[in-house]
Amino acid sequence: MSLLEMRKGTIHFGGLVAVSEATFAIEKGDLFGLIGPNGAGKTTCFNMITGVYRPTSGSVYFKGKQITGTPPNRVAALGIARTFQNIRLFPALSVLENVVVGGFLRHRTGLASALIYLPSAIAETDRLRAEAMDLIRILDLEDVADVRSADLPYGKQRRLEIARAMATQPELLLLDEPAAGMNPQESEDLLRTVRRLRDDFGKTILLIEHDMRFVMNLCEKIFVLDHGEEIAFGPPEKIRNDPGVIQAYLGEAV
Amino acid sequence: MKFVLGRLLSIAAALGLCFAIDVFAHSQNDYTQRLVALAGLYVTLSVSLNLINGITGQFSIGHAAFYQVGAYCGGFLSVRFYDGSPVHGLLWLLVMMAAGAAAAAGAGLVVGLPSLRLRGDYLAIVTMGFGEIIRIIVQNVDAFGGPYGMNVQPKFLHIWLIWLLAVSCIAVCRNLVSSAHGLQFLAVREDEIAAGAMGVNVTRVKVTAFMLGSAFAGAAGALLAHFEGFITPATFAMDVSFIILTMVVLGGSGSITGSVISAAFLSYLPEYLRGLKGPEGGTLAVTGASVAAALFATIIAAGIIRRLLDQARGTPRSRALGVAGIVGATLIGKIVIQWGLLFIPYLRELKIEAGQLRMVIFAVTLIIVMLLRPQGMLAHHELSWAFIGKILGIKAPAKAVTPA
Ligand SMILES: Nc1ncnc2c1ncn2[C@@H]1O[C@H](COP(=O)(O)OP(=O)(O)OP(=O)(O)O)[C@@H](O)[C@H]1O
Ligand SMILES: [Mg+2]
Numbered sequence: 001m002s003l004l005e006m007r008k009g010t011i012h013f014g015g016l017v018a019v020s021e022a023t024f025a026i027e028k029g030d031l032f033g034l035i036g037p038n039g040a041g042k043t044t045c046f047n048m049i050t051g052v053y054r055p056t057s058g059s060v061y062f063k064g065k066q067i068t069g070t071p072p073n074r075v076a077a078l079g080i081a082r083t084f085q086n087i088r089l090f091p092a093l094s095v096l097e098n099v100v101v102g103g104f105l106r107h108r109t110g111l112a113s114a115l116i117y118l119p120s121a122i123a124e125t126d127r128l129r130a131e132a133m134d135l136i137r138i139l140d141l142e143d144v145a146d147v148r149s150a151d152l153p154y155g156k157q158r159r160l161e162i163a164r165a166m167a168t169q170p171e172l173l174l175l176d177e178p179a180a181g182m183n184p185q186e187s188e189d190l191l192r193t194v195r196r197l198r199d200d201f202g203k204t205i206l207l208i209e210h211d212m213r214f215v216m217n218l219c220e221k222i223f224v225l226d227h228g229e230e231i232a233f234g235p236p237e238k239i240r241n242d243p244g245v246i247q248a249y250l251g252e253a254v
Numbered sequence: 255m256k257f258v259l260g261r262l263l264s265i266a267a268a269l270g271l272c273f274a275i276d277v278f279a280h281s282q283n284d285y286t287q288r289l290v291a292l293a294g295l296y297v298t299l300s301v302s303l304n305l306i307n308g309i310t311g312q313f314s315i316g317h318a319a320f321y322q323v324g325a326y327c328g329g330f331l332s333v334r335f336y337d338g339s340p341v342h343g344l345l346w347l348l349v350m351m352a353a354g355a356a357a358a359a360g361a362g363l364v365v366g367l368p369s370l371r372l373r374g375d376y377l378a379i380v381t382m383g384f385g386e387i388i389r390i391i392v393q394n395v396d397a398f399g400g401p402y403g404m405n406v407q408p409k410f411l412h413i414w415l416i417w418l419l420a421v422s423c424i425a426v427c428r429n430l431v432s433s434a435h436g437l438q439f440l441a442v443r444e445d446e447i448a449a450g451a452m453g454v455n456v457t458r459v460k461v462t463a464f465m466l467g468s469a470f471a472g473a474a475g476a477l478l479a480h481f482e483g484f485i486t487p488a489t490f491a492m493d494v495s496f497i498i499l500t501m502v503v504l505g506g507s508g509s510i511t512g513s514v515i516s517a518a519f520l521s522y523l524p525e526y527l528r529g530l531k532g533p534e535g536g537t538l539a540v541t542g543a544s545v546a547a548a549l550f551a552t553i554i555a556a557g558i559i560r561r562l563l564d565q566a567r568g569t570p571r572s573r574a575l576g577v578a579g580i581v582g583a584t585l586i587g588k589i590v591i592q593w594g595l596l597f598i599p600y601l602r603e604l605k606i607e608a609g610q611l612r613m614v615i616f617a618v619t620l621i622i623v624m625l626l627r628p629q630g631m632l633a634h635h636e637l638s639w640a641f642i643g644k645i646l647g648i649k650a651p652a653k654a655v656t657p658a
Contacts, residue, residue: 076453090444105453114435
């Protein structure tokens with residue numbers, strides 16, 4: 001049984017078919033790349049999986065169970081976390097607080113005990129903070145743990161998005177252009193971190209990325225979309241030489 | 255053990271403060287007593303609206319409606335059932351507070367659930383409409399006394415209880431934002447979509463905040479009804495909602511401390527203006543000067559705090575000088591305006607009572623704050639020891655400080 005399966009996922013926005021009958025399966029432990037020119041429908045696929053949009057037709061399965069149209073917060077609780085292409089942190093909150101929000105799914109005390117500040121609520125908050133701190137260390141953000149996230153440089157904001165998503169303890173991590181706007185050094189570090197998330201933490205990763213070197217070096221399977229339709233699927237060597245893919249990217253003048 | 259002790263100390267301190275306020279108020283005349291009581295109610299109202307608008311990022315503009323629901327619920331129950339009830343005195347008042355809170359929270363659920371599930375500012379429109387609907391219903395129901403209002407018996411003059419409610423409201427909000435639970439509320443304010451993607455049940459958080467805020471307003475309403483002994487629909491008109499909203503915005507949406515300070519300040523201001531009798535006996539000149547002074551005070555408060563916060567540079571001494579400079583400039587500005595206005599003969603004759611201008615003052619204050627410092631006096635900051643240290647230029651001990 002695949003971890004995530006998209007079966008004929010289709011979504012229309014008015015007259016526009018943003019994604020048409022996309023079908024792919026992600027196995028546990030995959031480093032799965034989703035690429036394609038601008039406007040190909042990649043982010044829309046993420047939105048279908050995470051319940052931001054309900055597919056016009058087709059379905060999404062997670063661990064064999066249908067999750068089509070499940071609201072985003074329930075999808076997160078099931079074990080799918082994501083980052084956003086146009087960074088969506090909680091700007092006024094500190095780095096640490098951003099990550100604690102991601103960890104909240106696993107808190108165990110009720111609202112009432114927080115309102116009267118019982119020791120159990122304090123202990124629970126401390127526990128989530130400690131867990132968040134571990135993730136912050138893994139993503140190399142400990143020097144800015146108390147900085148407002150809006151004040152971080154771009155590259156660190158992207159890493160914080162990953163830390164926050166990791167805090168939900170997902171099985172499947174969706175990364176939407178995690179290396180966008182990073183310099184070569186940062187992007188190199190990120191590549192190693194993402195690989196570590198799979199190798200050391202057992203996460204399955206689905207990633208959208210425009211930086212071809214990044215995708216080709218990292219991913220083991222690549223799914224290519226163009227104008228909402230699948231044009232290729234396979235390992236990096238195959239995708240690199242696929243005439244259809246080259247054509248699609250040349251058409252975009254990349 | 256340490257926890258129990260600390261908690262007992264805090265509760266004792268809160269009670270002590272409330273009784274001190276009570277003793278002070280009761281040593282004054284009736285008018286001052288009422289002022290102190292109203293200030294306490296306004297603190298509760300603005301801090302509870304701040305929970306909805308500032309902390310959770312929703313936009314409710316009809317908070318007086320929930321105040322009214324609580325007041326009429328408590329008042330009506332007292333009129334009907336106090337005689338012959340087994341419960342008397344303070345205990346009865348506590349029951350009425352709980353009833354008012356429950357009724358307002360229920361109303362909050364009915365109003366909030368449909369509008370909070372949607373994105374956007376539907377809540378603003380719905381709460382405004384709800385306020386008017388409640389007012390009109392009450393006006394047309396004879397059991398509530400219609401437009402003439404309702405006598406509420408028995409009366410209670412427990413100013414300490416009014417302030418205890420205010421302190422509890424502050425404590426609850428403060429506890430919330432310092433716990434992981436509260437971060438969910440802040441996350442919803444910051445970015446609903448991202449919060450949802452992190453597993454936060456956005457609708458539930460919003461409805462919870464709305465019901466909790468409404469419940470405090472309802473409890474305050476029940477206390478008002480029994481303190482005044484008389485309530486009319488006019489007590490809860492739109493402008494009361496507007497005043498509460500101004501308090502929250504002026505204090506800095508999201509800052510509990512800001513809400514408290516501006517509630518105390520703005521609930522006193524109109525009374526101050528109303529009672530003002532200058533040498534000319536309430537002419538426009540005097541009024542104008544007071545208005546100008548009030549506006550200046552607002553701008554200055556905003557300016558000072560901005561200086562302190564945004565200019566982390568500079569020595570404490572230079573900052574103190576800056577503050578003194580601004581205060582001096584204000585006083586001079588006030589005198590110039592006062593004399594300038596008195597100089598124009600026509601204006602000197604024109605009689606306008608300061609009290610009539612209070613809504614104008616609120617509106618202008620709101621506009622000025624929005625233009626000069628949209629984040630309000632304290633922005634998101636809270637008054638804490640660490641914050642005071644930061645202002646004074648003292649480094650806080652290395653411990654994660656959590657600004658709300
Ligand atoms: N909410 C929406 N309403 C209408 N059209 C939309 C919406 N979201 C996406 N689209 C359209 O769907 C198409 C696919 O968009 P999508 O964001 O998925 O592309 P993408 O592959 O992520 O591109 P990029 O590389 O630029 O991020 C685009 O033409 C886009 O304009
Ligand atoms: Mg995209």
